[in-house]
Amino acid sequence: MTDMHKIETALTGIIVADDGAPLALPENGIGSPQRRMDGPDKVTGQATYAGEDMPNGTLHAVLVTSPVAKGRIAAVDTGQARAAPGVVRVLTPADMPTLGSPSVPPTAQSKLPMSSLDIDYEGQPIAIVLAETLEQAEAGAGLVRIGIERAKPAVFDTAEVEVPPTEGNGYVLGELDPAHGDVDAGFANAAHRIEATYTTPTRHHNMMEPSATLAEWRGGDLHLNDATQWSWGLQLSLAGIFDMEPSRIHIRCPYTGGGFGAKGYVWPHQILAPIAARIVGRPVKLNLTRTGCYTGCGYQSGTQSRLRLASDAQGHLTAVEHHTENVTSVSDDYIEFANMGTRGMYAMPAYRMTTRVRRANVGTPTAMRAPHEGPGMFALESAMDELAYEIGMDPLELRLANYTDSDPHSGKPFSSNKLREAYAEGARRIGWSDRVHEPRSRRDGDKLLGLGMAGAIMTTFRNASQARVAMTPDGRFTVEVGSQEIGTGTRTIFAQVVAERLGIPSERVTVVLGSTDLPPASATLGSASTISIGSAVATATDNLKTRLDDMAGRETRPDEWPDLLARLGVDRVQAEGAFTLPGDVSFDAHGGQTDYSMHTWGAVFVEMEVDEITGIARMRRAVAAYSAGRILNPVTARSQMIGGIIFGYGRAMLEASPMDPRYGRYLSKNLSGVQLPVNADIPRNIDVCFIEEHDPHASAIGVRGIGELGEVGVAAAITNAIYNATGKRVRDLPVHFEHLIA
Amino acid sequence: MKNFAYAIAPDISSASEAAVQGAQLVAGGTEILNWMRLGIVSADRVIDITRLPELSSIDRQGDEIRIGALATLNQIEGSDIVRQDAPVLSQACLLAASAQLRNRATIGGNVLQKTRCPYFRAEAATGDRMPWPCNKRVPGSGCSAREGDFSRAALFGATEACVATQPSDPAVALVALDAEVDLVGPSGSRSIPITRFHVTQSEAADLARTREGRRLLGGDAPETPDALIENRLMPGEIIVAYRFSVDTASRNSAYVKLRERESYEYAMASAAVCLDQSAGQVRQARVALGSIAQKPWRLSGAEAALSGQTLDEARLTSVLATAFSDAEPLPHQDYKVKVAQGAVRRALTKAGGSIQ
Numbered sequence A: 001m002t003d004m005h006k007i008e009t010a011l012t013g014i015i016v017a018d019d020g021a022p023l024a025l026p027e028n029g030i031g032s033p034q035r036r037m038d039g040p041d042k043v044t045g046q047a048t049y050a051g052e053d054m055p056n057g058t059l060h061a062v063l064v065t066s067p068v069a070k071g072r073i074a075a076v077d078t079g080q081a082r083a084a085p086g087v088v089r090v091l092t093p094a095d096m097p098t099l100g101s102p103s104v105p106p107t108a109q110s111k112l113p114m115s116s117l118d119i120d121y122e123g124q125p126i127a128i129v130l131a132e133t134l135e136q137a138e139a140g141a142g143l144v145r146i147g148i149e150r151a152k153p154a155v156f157d158t159a160e161v162e163v164p165p166t167e168g169n170g171y172v173l174g175e176l177d178p179a180h181g182d183v184d185a186g187f188a189n190a191a192h193r194i195e196a197t198y199t200t201p202t203r204h205h206n207m208m209e210p211s212a213t214l215a216e217w218r219g220g221d222l223h224l225n226d227a228t229q230w231s232w233g234l235q236l237s238l239a240g241i242f243d244m245e246p247s248r249i250h251i252r253c254p255y256t257g258g259g260f261g262a263k264g265y266v267w268p269h270q271i272l273a274p275i276a277a278r279i280v281g282r283p284v285k286l287n288l289t290r291t292g293c294y295t296g297c298g299y300q301s302g303t304q305s306r307l308r309l310a311s312d313a314q315g316h317l318t319a320v321e322h323h324t325e326n327v328t329s330v331s332d333d334y335i336e337f338a339n340m341g342t343r344g345m346y347a348m349p350a351y352r353m354t355t356r357v358r359r360a361n362v363g364t365p366t367a368m369r370a371p372h373e374g375p376g377m378f379a380l381e382s383a384m385d386e387l388a389y390e391i392g393m394d395p396l397e398l399r400l401a402n403y404t405d406s407d408p409h410s411g412k413p414f415s416s417n418k419l420r421e422a423y424a425e426g427a428r429r430i431g432w433s434d435r436v437h438e439p440r441s442r443r444d445g446d447k448l449l450g451l452g453m454a455g456a457i458m459t460t461f462r463n464a465s466q467a468r469v470a471m472t473p474d475g476r477f478t479v480e481v482g483s484q485e486i487g488t489g490t491r492t493i494f495a496q497v498v499a500e501r502l503g504i505p506s507e508r509v510t511v512v513l514g515s516t517d518l519p520p521a522s523a524t525l526g527s528a529s530t531i532s533i534g535s536a537v538a539t540a541t542d543n544l545k546t547r548l549d550d551m552a553g554r555e556t557r558p559d560e561w562p563d564l565l566a567r568l569g570v571d572r573v574q575a576e577g578a579f580t581l582p583g584d585v586s587f588d589a590h591g592g593q594t595d596y597s598m599h600t601w602g603a604v605f606v607e608m609e610v611d612e613i614t615g616i617a618r619m620r621r622a623v624a625a626y627s628a629g630r631i632l633n634p635v636t637a638r639s640q641m642i643g644g645i646i647f648g649y650g651r652a653m654l655e656a657s658p659m660d661p662r663y664g665r666y667l668s669k670n671l672s673g674v675q676l677p678v679n680a681d682i683p684r685n686i687d688v689c690f691i692e693e694h695d696p697h698a699s700a701i702g703v704r705g706i707g708e709l710g711e712v713g714v715a716a717a718i719t720n721a722i723y724n725a726t727g728k729r730v731r732d733l734p735v736h737f738e739h740l741i742a
Numbered sequence B: 001m002k003n004f005a006y007a008i009a010p011d012i013s014s015a016s017e018a019a020v021q022g023a024q025l026v027a028g029g030t031e032i033l034n035w036m037r038l039g040i041v042s043a044d045r046v047i048d049i050t051r052l053p054e055l056s057s058i059d060r061q062g063d064e065i066r067i068g069a070l071a072t073l074n075q076i077e078g079s080d081i082v083r084q085d086a087p088v089l090s091q092a093c094l095l096a097a098s099a100q101l102r103n104r105a106t107i108g109g110n111v112l113q114k115t116r117c118p119y120f121r122a123e124a125a126t127g128d129r130m131p132w133p134c135n136k137r138v139p140g141s142g143c144s145a146r147e148g149d150f151s152r153a154a155l156f157g158a159t160e161a162c163v164a165t166q167p168s169d170p171a172v173a174l175v176a177l178d179a180e181v182d183l184v185g186p187s188g189s190r191s192i193p194i195t196r197f198h199v200t201q202s203e204a205a206d207l208a209r210t211r212e213g214r215r216l217l218g219g220d221a222p223e224t225p226d227a228l229i230e231n232r233l234m235p236g237e238i239i240v241a242y243r244f245s246v247d248t249a250s251r252n253s254a255y256v257k258l259r260e261r262e263s264y265e266y267a268m269a270s271a272a273v274c275l276d277q278s279a280g281q282v283r284q285a286r287v288a289l290g291s292i293a294q295k296p297w298r299l300s301g302a303e304a305a306l307s308g309q310t311l312d313e314a315r316l317t318s319v320l321a322t323a324f325s326d327a328e329p330l331p332h333q334d335y336k337v338k339v340a341q342g343a344v345r346r347a348l349t350k351a352g353g354s355i356q
Ligand SMILES: Cc1cc2nc3c(=O)[nH]c(=O)nc-3n(C[C@H](O)[C@H](O)[C@H](O)COP(=O)(O)OP(=O)(O)OC[C@H]3O[C@@H](n4cnc5c(N)ncnc54)[C@H](O)[C@@H]3O)c2cc1C
Pocket: A672, B024, B025, B026, B027, B028, B029, B030, B031, B032, B033, B034, B055, B069, B070, B095, B096, B097, B098, B101, B104, B105, B106, B107, B108, B109, B110, B111, B112, B113, B167, B168, B169, B170, B237, B238, B239, B240, B264, B265, B266, B267
């Protein structure tokens, strides 16, 4: 079972899932290092994805999108396209039905597609070509002639800074401008101060499976096969837009091929496919091309963070300022809360933060692993490193000096926090005590070497969820939940939860996901699936046991149940369970209305090498230790974290989607012009460990979310290591030749 | 992308004739299929040339190595002949693209690949759908890259009309090896030095005023020939093979490719060096740079200045400074000069050179 990943739980309470360590973990249930149940199906092509299905009579839809970022459509000439072989219909704004107003989110943008002749961003849908084959639809799309009166687009650099509205804005996750204490005095009386501006670029999710949808109307019900991270959000959004009962909209997503946030909310193609299917009376398949994904399903907004830190002589922070700006669209105010992490990370007697947007001719940004804390902690953790050098203090010592065990913003205690243990274990594993603080102190041949670290923090998001667990006389169990599997391994985890609760092997559990005809469940977003659905599955399992005990009239063991069912002539017993949130809200962040502040934590350590003659930097080693609640499965958890670290490497060293400001178009809308990390960039053994922990407050099963945490802090650890190697401070990501070349 | 007819060429002359009549030739298809998807070319007829026997095999006769145009990058990389006698070419192939692509990509098609300029590579079904000007896509429309954000822009030989670079790695090695290109066309066969095969934009502008230039353009005379002519391959001409002589310098050769990503990425700058150094003295050095001009850029002046000299730090610094004194980086791209110089330095040592 664990021939590739050997697992060790050291006496010190450190959980490691890594090559070569001795095995001492539970064989079964929670905490056991099980492989993904669906792994074989995925690698052998048995797992099916939304874009694969093809009911009889399906038409292929291809979008014709705007080549300009701002302007007005003067004419759409579909004559040639309509005459092209195989083309059945060409839809333009004139064909659009009257629609209800969308709720944002789950709908990504309030402006409905093809609802007006104004062009607000490049890539905005203008027409849909429907044809018998994909090739015919593509060829037809090339024949649609569009006349556009062009105007000069606004871009991030030229746009005005605005205070985003908070009323009616579903993208407001917290206070815009939190402040506390006497910041000016904190600066005036400080022994040390630093001030700097940090930027992170706009970048795209570049998930493996491009967004795809297949819409079909049957007897007034809408059936959608969709590559989504949030089936219920899609149902809710379309119910509003089409003025339908949600229960008449059926979403299926057998598997979702990654998303990183791009498939969280509802984008134009998911609204247009059902409209087209309705008009032509046939199933319509609308798969975005890779190019289409650059403007069709969001991106992570570039951010600019201005930081000011002040400390006393011992390094205790006396005042903190973090002012952030991000780009947003003409129609909506997406906010990338880059100062979110700064609100919870350190003890701060005084702070002042502002959160602003700049409106430009771009599509609406969206959450991308890791939203808010991902770009923001690059700024904070770079600034902390700068402060450490300003003071002449070890950067890890500086973090420890500012450790807090209650939330500096809300004042609540943390539900659980083992960050200090994570710092200690990470430092031990990388060999931090051998680090030389002075930059440019270590060399290996042509290369300068440096060690850097950063702290990580991520908001804990929770979603109300339900689940059903059933038992059949053959002794097998089925978990049914309307969640979606995007590659994180939740299927396996849910089986483990049932196995643990009942003391049975998880091979006896089948997990059925991927349909809104199952119990409503959390979005696969915000690292919230395991905490929310896992808790609902646990409760459903407990309820099932109670029900079976009731049926037997006494306390029973699971191995008695098949006989019990046979005796009673029952062929299926099921129970439901729910994970609810205080105040009966459907969603909360950082503990919501509870008495606790909920976050996950981490400490990331990196060694970098830099060749100043060529301007090239590469990562030699990465170590990360996390405080993230109970770890249900060390193997899938480790996968999440190394994936996150690679994601963070991309942010630091490679990824960006620059836009040409003259045209408001991304320079490259193709993977060949966008650099993502490849295996050769990544050291073979990323060393990840977890501090053993049980969070009694965040969920019914001791866990918090982990998926996004792995990305946080990595970029700062990398640039801090580059500073330690070279004495060069990179404040604008990604790191580039010109930052490093001698 | 529209439907097209596909046929396999039975022999060179019919392939050549079809090309003259406007068919597109396809070898590995790794470039041309992208062009068709992006809207860069559109073809009614595609002729597969992968069955032409004259174009295959890698062999050595005496001191001469011959690489057939259909040899894939992985075949060249893995060839013992090439590894031993021209490691620079083996390395340049290995460092190109990805393993999967190298299994298909031929070296004939490789030197004909087009620039990675993102303005040029914009997805646009038709010219009127182009989001921005590009003289290579719509002649006369202008060049967006000059004031844009194209990091792989030329340091040498560019014009107002175009600042694109040739991104090929193997071509840089072939230039450092002083290879000859064997061509067969409608009017027979000929060989030209690979150093003369590609042209910079300013060379293209000069060429366009000659008879050869007009023939290269196939008779049409667009407004900005500087952006359209990229090499001296005549309409209908087919690359059959590359030939080069093996010498001490080619045996002591190396390729260095600098890029943000460690693998599967085009170069910011690359250097191919063939070095014959004995007792500290340079007997012969051949140095070519990639991705800094629309052709592999030979540092002939630097080669002459190093010849007969010891390779010391001061001399190298001054030779490299001279070699780049007339480089014309775009605004904000001064760093590229240093990257290119860094590539030369690292390639010299990789080729076994010792810098005192
Ligand atoms: C994602 C990606 C990454 C890449 N990275 C690199 C890289 O890092 N370095 C690098 O050097 N290259 C790189 N390449 C380019 C790749 O090496 C070339 O696409 C390949 O070598 C072209 O060969 P082909 O046989 O596929 O050409 P085709 O696509 O078949 O043809 C390309 C052109 O050459 C013509 N042609 C082909 N053979 C002949 C011939 N014998 N005579 C006359 N005309 C001919 C065709 O008509 C066509 O016009 C990359 C390509 C891709 C798609």
